Amino acid sequence: MPITVRLPREVEERIDRLARLTGRTKSYYLRELILKGLDDLEDYYLAAEVLEKIKKGEEPTFSLDKAEKELGLED
DSSP states (O other), X not given: OOOOOOOOHHHHHHHHHHHHHHTOXXXXXXXXXXXXXXXXXXXXXXXXXXXXXXXXXOSOXXXXXXXXXXXTOOO
């Protein structure tokens, strides 16, 4: 499925230059950026969502002592 993305001119120029200097396509680099950056984006936004739930009291939290005890890791 084709996707259209609008980028700032400076970013597109950087990708153009990289593609030209390396002999790869712009699509190759855009795909690499998406694949490598998606994990970070998911981690960030999902963590931010959980943090908001914690702040609202909608997500349980545990002290380190309690977690260690429940996991059988206490000294």
